[in-house]
Amino acid sequence: MDVNQILEIIIDHTKQVVPDLEDHNFSASDSLKSLGANSIDRSEIVMLTLESIGVSIPLIQLAKAENIGELARLIAQYQ
Amino acid sequence: MLNSAKKSFATGIGVVTSAGIGKENFVNALQKGKPCFSTFEVNHGGKSYVYPIAKLEPFNLSEAISTLNLNENILEKVKRTRNLTWMQQYGLFSALEAWSDAGISEPNPDRTAVVVSGSNLQNNYFHEIYERYNTKFDFLKPVYGLNFLDSDLVGVISEILDIRGEGYTLGAASASGNMALIQAHRLICSGEYDVVLVVAPPMNLSAFEMQAFTSLGAMAIVTENVNKLCCPFDETHAGFVYGQMGGCIVLESKEYLSFRSKKHYGSITGYGVVLDANRNPNPSLEGEIKAMRKAIEMAGISPNDLDYINTHGTASVIGDKTEANAIIETGLNNKFVNSTKSLIGHGISSAGLVEAIACLIQMNRHFIHPTANLINPIADSINWVQNLISLKEISYSLNNSFGFGGINTSIVLEKNT
Numbered sequence: 001m002d003v004n005q006i007l008e009i010i011i012d013h014t015k016q017v018v019p020d021l022e023d024h025n026f027s028a029s030d031s032l033k034s035l036g037a038n039s040i041d042r043s044e045i046v047m048l049t050l051e052s053i054g055v056s057i058p059l060i061q062l063a064k065a066e067n068i069g070e071l072a073r074l075i076a077q078y079q
Numbered sequence: 080m081l082n083s084a085k086k087s088f089a090t091g092i093g094v095v096t097s098a099g100i101g102k103e104n105f106v107n108a109l110q111k112g113k114p115c116f117s118t119f120e121v122n123h124g125g126k127s128y129v130y131p132i133a134k135l136e137p138f139n140l141s142e143a144i145s146t147l148n149l150n151e152n153i154l155e156k157v158k159r160t161r162n163l164t165w166m167q168q169y170g171l172f173s174a175l176e177a178w179s180d181a182g183i184s185e186p187n188p189d190r191t192a193v194v195v196s197g198s199n200l201q202n203n204y205f206h207e208i209y210e211r212y213n214t215k216f217d218f219l220k221p222v223y224g225l226n227f228l229d230s231d232l233v234g235v236i237s238e239i240l241d242i243r244g245e246g247y248t249l250g251a252a253s254a255s256g257n258m259a260l261i262q263a264h265r266l267i268c269s270g271e272y273d274v275v276l277v278v279a280p281p282m283n284l285s286a287f288e289m290q291a292f293t294s295l296g297a298m299a300i301v302t303e304n305v306n307k308l309c310c311p312f313d314e315t316h317a318g319f320v321y322g323q324m325g326g327c328i329v330l331e332s333k334e335y336l337s338f339r340s341k342k343h344y345g346s347i348t349g350y351g352v353v354l355d356a357n358r359n360p361n362p363s364l365e366g367e368i369k370a371m372r373k374a375i376e377m378a379g380i381s382p383n384d385l386d387y388i389n390t391h392g393t394a395s396v397i398g399d400k401t402e403a404n405a406i407i408e409t410g411l412n413n414k415f416v417n418s419t420k421s422l423i424g425h426g427i428s429s430a431g432l433v434e435a436i437a438c439l440i441q442m443n444r445h446f447i448h449p450t451a452n453l454i455n456p457i458a459d460s461i462n463w464v465q466n467l468i469s470l471k472e473i474s475y476s477l478n479n480s481f482g483f484g485g486i487n488t489s490i491v492l493e494k495n496t
Binding site: 044 | 158162
């Protein structure tokens with residue numbers, strides 16, 4: 001799975017966890033925090049993404065991602 | 080006499096039962112006096128098991144609260160609150176219905192508290208989590224780390240209503256609802272708080288607890304007509320029916336009430352809490368008598384002043400017999416006596432609070448609801464309510480709740496005067 005596909009999965013799960021963002025026009029530079037996702041929401045989004053892709057990565061390894069584009073790249077590296 | 084002058088006042092009510100979402104559905108169900116039970120079936124080891132149940136209907140929280148009188152700030156916070164479990168959604172609705180009913184606009188957050196009744200509230204949720212994640216443990220929902228705590232609901236309600244006093248859950252088995260009310264009453268009477276929300280979310284039992292209650296001989300076994308299954312104080316009584324229910328009562332101090340000139344439903348004027356020094360599920364005649372006497376004494380009234388008793392009345396053979404004897408020995412057999420559990424089942428941790436709400440509703444709407452399926456009472460000398468009664472003046476009610484482990488509680492409620 002490439003980075004863009006992973007990014008799409010992250011965006012889908014972000015809309016699922018934060019329904020207010022259903023109509024938001026996402027870009028790779030979006031930060032989940034500044035979109036209004038709190039720490040619980042963020043961990044849920046990441047976990048749902050990992051489950052969809054079928055890859056197990058300690059969440060602490062993904063904590064340094066500043067935006068959803070970086071998050072997608074980090075996840076892609078572990079595949 | 081203890082502190083007979085001290086009262087806490089009920090100004091808001093919220094309730095969810097198998098009869099529907101919201102207070103008016105509950106009022107109708109009490110007046111109608113007919114049970115609405117169904118069955119719950121599970122499979123274990125290739126075998127089917129069926130239990131009786133009074134089920135809460137599925138509901139949409141945001142739609143349900145749209146009819147309530149809540150300010151924009153609260154509605155916005157509810158909208159932003161995610162990851163609510165089944166127990167929490169119904170518990171939060173009850174709290175918001177009661178808050179809206181009380182019409183409190185700007186309480187002092189530091190002088191407002193929340194007490195949630197019950198412990199071990201979400202065993203069915205744990206079961207679902209286990210089923211879903213047992214084979215994909217790596218992906219266990221992180222929010223489970225928050226949701227599994229009963230006290231997560233304290234956090235949710237305090238955030239939404241901006242409560243900054245104290246808050247916790249309080250467990251006392253089937254007496255939890257009454258015990259939470261008693262604790263809230265103490266908080267008000269101590270002078271520390273103006274407003275205390277007492278929330279009894281529905282206990283989410285799994286098939287494991289239902290099977291164990293059945294094995295203990297406490298829960299009724301399904302027969303052909305499930306609505307005839309729960310017969311408190313009738314010769315045919317054979318166990319309780321689990322009823323999913325939740326409720327909330329907003330209690331206020333006399334000072335705060337007069338400051339905002341709000342009408343109230345009634346007040347808590349006395350209570351009795353007695354342990355039997357007994358770990359087992361069996362009730363104690365002595366403990367029940369003591370709890371009722373203490374409540375009446377603290378209320379500063381005589382037994383003659385009482386009009387009505389809302390029994391614990393689960394339809395357990397030994398439980399009913401012990402309570403009937405306790406009522407007779409306390410000299411209360413001439414009072415109107417009924418069992419709300421005959422209509423909506425036994426909520427376990429939430430039962431006491433929902434039944435206190437039933438007392439307040441009956442006192443304010445001038446009726447006493449029938450006890451369903453009570454045809455041949457186990458004791459003739461008690462004034463059982465078998466059919467709906469209209470009664471102009473119900474000044475004092477006694478609400479009994481007894482729990483496994485020898486926990487006896489009784490509360491005196493006084494009608495608004």
